[in-house]
Amino acid sequence: MPLVRNPILPGFNADPSILRVGSDYYIATSTFEWYPGVQIHHSKDLANWELVVRPLTRRSQIDLRGEPDSCGVWAPCLTHDGDKFWLVYTDVKRKDGSFKDTHNYIVTAPAIEGPWSDPIYANSSGFDPSLFHDEDGRKWFVNMTWDHRARPNAFSGIALQEFDPIKRKLVGPRKIIFHGTDLGLVEGPHLYKRSGWYYLLTAEGGTGYDHAATLARSKSLWGPYELHPQKHIISSKDTPFAALQRAGHADIVETPDGKTYLVHLAGRPIGQNRRCVLGRETAIQEAYWGDDDWLYVKNGPVPSLEVDVPGIRNEDAYWGEKRYTFKDGLDKDFQWLRTPEPERIFGIQDGKLVLTGRESIGSWFEQSLVARRQTHFSFDAETVIDFLPEDERQFAGLTLYYCRYNFFYLVVTSHSDGQRELQIMRSEASWPEGKLTDRGSSAHVASLPAEGKVKLAASIRGSQLQFSYAIVADNGEQEELKRFGPVLDASIVSDECGGHQAHGSFTGSFVGMACSDLNGTEKKATFDYFLYRPAHDETDRYTI
Template identity: 35%
Template sequence: MCDEGGLIARNPVIRGFAPDPSLVRAGDWYYIATSSFEWFPTIPIHRSRDLAHWEYAGHVSGAVPGNSLAGVPDSGGIWAPSLSFDGATFWMVYAIVRSVGTPYFDLDTYVTTAPDPTGPWSPPRRVPSHGFDPALFHEAGRLWLLNLQTDHRPSGNRFSGITATQLDRTSLTPLSPTHLLLQHERLIEGPKLVHRDGWYHLILAEGGTGFDHGVLTARSRALTGPYELSARPLLTSRDAPSLPLQKAGHAELVETTSGEWFLSHLTGRPLPTPSGPRCTLGRETAVQALEWDTDGWPRLRGGGWHPAETVDVTGARTAGEHDAPASPDNGPHTPVPLTWPWSTLREPPSPTWADTTSRPGWIRLRGRQGPESRWAQSLLAQRLTEHHAVAQVTVEARPVTFTQAAGLMLRYDGEAYLSLDVTWAEPEGEGQRGQQWRGEGRTVLSLVERDETGAREVAVVDVDLAEPITLGVSVEGPEARFWYLRGDTYTPVGPALDASRLSDDHGDRLRFTGTLVGIHARDLVDAAFTADFRDFRLECEELPQRSSRDRYGVS
């Protein structure tokens, strides 16, 4: 937005699940790469000409060798990519983490390059893999790999310091022994390096990625150290729990064409709940204005270290105009593009299970494994970007057994989801005695909620599936209400459910992603059952939504 000729960025600038932003400027464009974890497309990239308005620009295609993250646990996969530009080529370095919640992260670090962030990206090459959150630093033709060192030993410090290794720019093999740059009694990770006025500045994520998160800086006259730590954080919200932007940390600095400085960082917008604050949208991307104090340390412009919701980014504007992305024509006879903002789990969408051509205007999903599988889920989902949202979709399906289902799902991960599915059930009051193989039974809507204690069927509603049925969900802060439409008749399904469990902060297991809503199908026996979907709509608003009745004009 503009303010009396100025330009104001409103944080978060990339809203909904967009963590660990890596910011770089190349010419008149700013680019941000974010973590994708177990989701495809891998490493989404957004671009802007002014730091205030951002658009999706593509992703790093082929980032995962074999294009599969099958078996990777929830919140595993691609952590904290780092994007850099050497004046001619774009570089991306990132870790693929295959174990979560153990001392062994079982990770591989890869580097890929491209002439433009839209690609094509080179096949990834493995480099020394000391830990997650790697970064590259380019200086006078030299290439340095920065990393976190992890120590898996029972007596070791899992986060045992920041390292630097010089790499050959062509072969990516080490040219020097690894240097230990800095250790600290608090958890530090996510190193980035800036060279300014004879100082090498380490920009470090500190305190973990939850509500204790922050940004710490250190500096040295030599790249390999020793480094002096700043006496105060550059950015944090841990001492101000009432701020609307929490978890502020994991920063990267950028200089504008006019010589001003800004930083990107992750943040979360918590919902207040009886169980404490919960960030159902995951960690998001924000920007702040930066200045350098008289002693040569980076500081937030205006003083302090708390993240601001609005930031004057007038000095970040470049010469080009902001380009609005074209909207695809999804008419009734046009194949539905399965591109951004659609995301899929652990593999890209494939016509073998997500078919958009057999029935133009529809998406045909072939059911595969269940919603807790780490291997082959038929799921297409989009990020929630606000705490108030409405999603709906029309589905046509003919399940003939309880192992077949298709519907609408709010999902955080395999232990946290809410799902309204078209499926089959035995005649009312009867147990399972093979009725499905005798052509007996009924078609129903089944509402299921899943948390760390297991799955529960909350409601079952008999429905006639002779015609397509529209399923919907309304998210109002910490609550989700499911419903269906048949003609002009709106019918709630079950009670309001606790959507705050779909968050980074529920439970005691590490969680790093965010809530998505989407369509899915399963067939646990034959992987042959199909369901057709059309007219998927997702509307997200900052303020409370109108009721579903008001929104859709139904009674």
Template identity: 40%
Template sequence: MTVLRNPVIRGFAPDPSLVRVGDWYYVATSSFEWFPTIPIHRSRDLAHWEYAGHVRGAVPGDSLAGVPDSGGVWAPSLSWDGERFWMVYTIVRSVGTAYFDLDTYVTTATEADGKWSAPRRVASHGFDPALFHDGGRLWLLNLQNDHRPGGDRFAGIVLTELDRATLAPLGETHLLLQHERLIEGPKLLRRDGWYYLVLAEGGTGFQHGVRVARGRTITGPYELDDAPLLTSRDDPSLPLQKAGHAELVETPDGSWVMSHLAARPLRTPDGPRCTLGRETAIQAVTWDTDGWPRLRQGGPHPLVEVDVPTRSDPAPPIARPEPLSWPWSTLRGYPDPSWADTAGRPGWIRLRGRQGPESLWAQSLLAQRVTEHRAEAEVTVEAAPRTFTQAAGLVLWYDTRSYLTLDLTWAEPDGEPQRGQQWRGAGRTVLSLVERDEQDLRQVALVDVDARGPVTLGVTVDGAEARFWYVRAGTRTPVGPPLDFSRLSDDHGSRLRFTGAFAGIHARDLVDAAFTADFTGFRLTCTPPVTMLGGAELTRHHG
């Protein structure tokens, strides 16, 4: 047996959809407003996972410009019909409103890391779609949304048969199940004469869980199991919280496993906060004598360490020739040489500044997922800003209203008031440390620097604390006080937030969109926690 350690895909990797094809397991996860769209990971042994590509072209026109924070591609579902992969997913264009303003699409491919077909829109009742292949027939599961005043935004699970060739609906849509507790994320499987409906329950926060229902026919009726299959909501001390949104898969030896999302919270004075976002985990599953799935360890609580069947043959590596491919990610579109160039100066990335960090349209930002509670990012930047509207530097990012930046920029001469007189040409080059959250935008520190050559910027994250610095005369020099990194989490503020923290580089030029900055030596080092007896994890952080 092999012991896997949860989360198996660490950092922002929510809503995992697991499928086995021969000896390979594949997981697709939500990407929201980030590109590449719908990352796919693969594994032979369930313990060791590697990035295997993504669904290129999932978004028509390859643009999510204008889509709000935590909108975009929600909850993809990956399936295999014996000949090809199918992916169904929803693009959500409104968040926090009665109307989700969404479209559900289907695309297919013969290889998970290959070319995916042009997406085709299908019946779009709500988000969290899934496809079920049953005896040559194709069924679409979905959440039903009732936007009307007094309506239920989670008004039950519906099922529609689709024509396999045209994807047009066949017959009526069936209401499978409604429940007083919020249910979503439906998945179907068939076993021993039963259809099992695997449901996400209780929302995506700390009340999340997995509930199972079953029926003798695909259209129901379905009866709910008495208790949740998986949840962390009754024990806040568990290292894996928010456990839910699951999919069950049979292994080659006839045993069963379940993928699910989970989060590793920091304990802060403001409560638990999950800066790493929701991540992908796997549990072992058995079936009881009454035919219901159960966690192998008993009870509903997820384990950090899980024994799974062993495979010893290594997987061949996947080539990544593109310089700005994974693990780099970008907001609302793919990187383009017009603003992210690696050819002009070998070994460097040149960013052309575009819109500011609160834009939903055209940011020049490249970032990578923060995957552990202890991390350090560093980069060397060379630029010559001539106005306060030009800046480039290092960023810790959650979304357009939660970020921390250390930027090389321009400021008025020392002692001159801030009146925007950049056209005079006089001024000084500074490092500006800025903190943004839902309530305010604050300049935390301003430091004069000599920008006649490259400047190395860095940040050290230790739990809930972020300390920015730059290198002067070979020595790290702090910039400003420690900042609250825990604000870069799903759990800070009053808005719906579904992603995770990133570290990266960015540039802006609010007037001419012509200012450029060159970056080299970007490094993001994430340090795994110390493993304690029983699989628990010990993470240092400051309150």
């Protein structure tokens, strides 16, 4: 079979749950504070994947306003019971400190495209839920549990309880069936049944460089569960120079011809600071069942960069330039932050994207920011903006964004005297020694004509970011792009710099358009198009 190069879902695609229905494969991944919730990709060959749906699209299913960075939708699990699709997920309202507010829900659909139901509330005792459909038709809800008293490791084990689809609730006793290994931080459970054994696959070691997937089994659903001879069937924790790091949080799938594969999350750090600007990505490994009825990863437990799969990846699609126009609406590559009321932050008018200025780019409630994932280490992005700010509290433009603590923002704004100007805004974390200037947040300012369009551009090459701009004449003619500001450290926009404690930042870099009006007057900015052009950087050994 041909080789596919990992990851199969590049960029922010964490916590994969894989499912095969007939000849169709699906992977569901976490979306955290980005809306709509949960990404589901489809494939016929395990090599080429297409985003087909984000099922959590309305307020009754998910409302993320006010939720901190890296909260929101965690670790979805997608299954099928022969009749319909089941999706379970956590909505995390608070994660830092001793307490975690984690509410678990279940939605269903007759087809992957939907319609997806309103949610059934399950519990709030922990996160990373999954649903196991046993051979006798009973359904079992599995999630990690959280004990706020047991600091610093409050991960108190994997709990099992029956789910009654008629009563639409959990019923019967709840029991901890697995406490994890000495690696700690046990979470992300998935149950399977094969050859009379129940297999429990869990994630351990946090989401950083000690991450791992642990396998255990039992003849009884309720345990006790014995550990795999290798303990951890996938991990890079003991191989710091492996290309794929932070490997863990896995799921298993079998092909129609009986081959077994394991998907897992992974990160690809760049630079001496080992920062994962693309976040946690989805990779795949070939696996096999040994004579001892244990699952083994081929050439594991260290993940392989290249893996045999049934299909051949379309490299042209991966490396192709994407020019987004808005005449048919917002492309599915784009998401926004938190709100189930997108009509309050953007709309389409005359084939252009119009953003309505709301709160600051760092808001946890309502901000006008529409962006797509960064999926390449090196790329160019550009847009043309028409925006007439009245003062310094109105600004709009092009952003490279991770969270409120980590972003770069090239904006058209105005000085307090009314002069329209160009600025680079940056989060405090990205400033050397955290210093700001007397002009608010940027030492680099350029005067702009009082009106008219401006082209804004960003060039990212690994850890280096360079902004540029050009004036656009009324007849559409454009000046050549001029570099603006210094070369910036793009690696800041990464999990490792997300403003949280270890194992606390979970998303990835986005690039897109934003508009802010701190006056509350809903000033609008119009964007003609958005361009994303991957770049082959010969010096970057991490490119796919």
